Amino acid sequence: MKSLYDRILKDGRNLGGGILKVDAFLNHQVDPQLMDECGRELARRFEAVEATKILTAEISGIAPALATALHMGLPLLYARRTKPITMPAQVIMTTAPSHTRGQMVELMISPEFLSQDDRILIVDDFLATGQTILGLARLGQTAGAQIVGVGAVIEKVFEGGREALAPLEVPVQALATIVDMSEGRIVLK
Secondary structure, eight states: OHHHHHHHHHHOEEEETTEEEOIIIIISSOOHHHHHHHHHHHHHHTGGGOOSEEEEETTTTHHHHHHHHHHHTOOEEEEBSSOOTTSOSSOEEEEEEETTTTEEEEEEEOGGGOOTTOEEEEEEEEESSSHHHHHHHHHHHHTTOEEEEEEEEEEEGGGOHHHHHGGGOSOEEEEEEEEEOGGGOOEEO
16 A cells, blocks of 8 residues: 555654554554555455454554444444443453553453454554554453454564464454564565
8 A cells, every 4th residue: 555655654653672653644643545445455454254243442543443443334343442431341451561661551342342253354554563463362262252363554564463363263464564673664565
């Protein structure tokens, strides 16, 4: 996707330590037109998996996941990091390390929104180490749902996430692939 590549090169900032700041269009301020394009493309790529729901993590995954859900005509479910009073006492919960937070984060969903009949497409902003996506997969699997694919807006291949997701045995797609961030660079495939 040329528009996404252009935006990464124009507004993305390499903060070192493998951190790519894309707050100008994805992680803080959201470019709705770009997210619509991303969602349309992810929907096209995953049309054949016959998903019944899109699953993502709060907060940065919501924009691309919502756009994908809209283009696929599916509901979006996002894993929360804190439990609101509206959530039932019993939740499905796991933990995953957050690269940008530098700590473990909780991911939880209400069991009323996932069942063994669901076919889950996971969509997130980044595929880096794969740990957040694996956490989302654990949530779905705990509910008995089938994981049918993983989509990411940006993949950082040098962090090994794709390899970490291999045991899921599902298609993995990224809209932009970063192959190198050494010495302050942002090198796209």
